[in-house]
Amino acid sequence: MDRTALVTGASAGIGEATVKRLLADGYTVYAAARRTDRLLSLAAAGARPVALDLTDDASLVAAVERIGIETGRLDVLVNNAGYGSYGALEDVPVEEARRQFEVNLFGAARLCQLALPMMRAQKRGRIVNVSSIGGKGGEPFGAWYHATKFALEGLSDSLRMELIPFGIDVVVIEPGAIRTEWGGIAHESMLRMSGDTAYGPYARRHAKMFEAAAASKMPSPPEVVADIIGRAVAARRPRTRYAAGGGARMILFLQRFLTDRMQDRLMWRISQANR
Numbered sequence: 001m002d003r004t005a006l007v008t009g010a011s012a013g014i015g016e017a018t019v020k021r022l023l024a025d026g027y028t029v030y031a032a033a034r035r036t037d038r039l040l041s042l043a044a045a046g047a048r049p050v051a052l053d054l055t056d057d058a059s060l061v062a063a064v065e066r067i068g069i070e071t072g073r074l075d076v077l078v079n080n081a082g083y084g085s086y087g088a089l090e091d092v093p094v095e096e097a098r099r100q101f102e103v104n105l106f107g108a109a110r111l112c113q114l115a116l117p118m119m120r121a122q123k124r125g126r127i128v129n130v131s132s133i134g135g136k137g138g139e140p141f142g143a144w145y146h147a148t149k150f151a152l153e154g155l156s157d158s159l160r161m162e163l164i165p166f167g168i169d170v171v172v173i174e175p176g177a178i179r180t181e182w183g184g185i186a187h188e189s190m191l192r193m194s195g196d197t198a199y200g201p202y203a204r205r206h207a208k209m210f211e212a213a214a215a216s217k218m219p220s221p222p223e224v225v226a227d228i229i230g231r232a233v234a235a236r237r238p239r240t241r242y243a244a245g246g247g248a249r250m251i252l253f254l255q256r257f258l259t260d261r262m263q264d265r266l267m268w269r270i271s272q273a274n275r
Contacts, residue, residue: 004071005233006030006063008052008111009081011038013180014130017226018078019047025230027076030067054081054107055099064114074118076233079108080130082148084186087193088203089143096193097144104148109155116168125168126233129156130225133176133248137255137263140271141190141199141206160240171232171239177246179219183210208274220245 005022009015010031019031019042031042032052039049050066053059067074082104085096112127119125134142135149153172160170177183187210194203213219224245232238243249255263 002028002071002073003075004028004030004067004073005076005078006032006050006067006074006111006115007078007080008032008054008108009130010042010047011035013182014175014178014222014225015078015080016042017222018080018229020045021223021226021230022076022078022233023047025234028071030063032063032081052081054110055102057110060107060110060114064111064118068118073122074115074125075122076126076128077111077115078128078130078229079111080128081107082130084142084145084182084189085193086141086145086186086190088141088197088199091194091197091199092144100144101148101151104145105151105155108152112159116163119168120166123167125166126238127156127159127168127170128173128229128232129170130173130175130229131156133174133243133251135172135174136252137267139267141194141203142186145186157240169238172241173225173229173232173244174241174248174252175225175244175246176248176251177213177219178222178225178244179214180222183214183219186210202272205274206271209271212274218246 005027007015007019010019011033019029022029023046029047030050031039031047032050034053036049036051043049050063052063085100129152131152132149134146135153138146156170156172187207190203190207228242228244232242243252
């Protein structure tokens with residue numbers, strides 16, 4: 001049986017690696033990104049490029065309608081697209097906060113709405129939502145980003161229960177430190193938003209922490225996450241959550257035993273260690 005998958009945020013990092021993994025597993029894969037010029041190598045590998053803007057509903061509708069016309073089915077939806085907008089909550093304009101939610105949460109939720117009629121008709125399907133260890137704990141200067149990931153975790157849990165009667169499963173992937181463009185974007189936005197405000201000395205130290213982490217051996221290649229997504233998609237009965245790469249399991253393990261105040265103090269010390 002031919003199987004079809006849609007992967008968002010496919011132009012780089014985890015999304016690109018996931019497209020390659022699902023192609024190798026025999027899927028017809030629609031690789032979605034805002035800039036289709038960055039999908040040329042995936043198209044050469046056999047993927048079908050899709051122009052997709054998560055803040056534009058017409059773009060989302062057109063993408064899913066195209067899949068329905070061309071293949072008549074959608075077996076896997078990987079909601080991977082997202083970005084980290086950092087800066088002190090006081091400094092980040094609400095318009096940017098809303099955009100963060102549009103991309104990281106509402107765009108994913110809307111794709112679920114559009115994909116589910118096909119999946120229900122098939123009486124099977126799998127939705128994979130790429131969250132973060134940041135969906136389980138906070139971090140200074142990342143309030144809006146972490147809020148979107150906490151929300152995605154709650155959405156996924158509720159949706160998974162709603163879909164029990166229809167044979168559709170929802171899986172959450174919680175990456176740790178991964179070597180992608182994400183860190184550079186978060187670093188740049190933090191300095192731009194808070195580097196010269198009352199929070200500046202602390203935001204600049206946190207930015208140095210990002211730099212040190214990126215230069216260390218801690219970040220895993222995106223293929224580590226893609227392989228876990230591949231296993232989660234193939235499993236007859238997948239786990240509800242998978243920790244992936246870059247210290248994710250260790251951090252989630254520690255969160256089970258540390259109080260909130262202990263986690264606050266530890267995270268703040270790490271944040272401010274680079275003077």
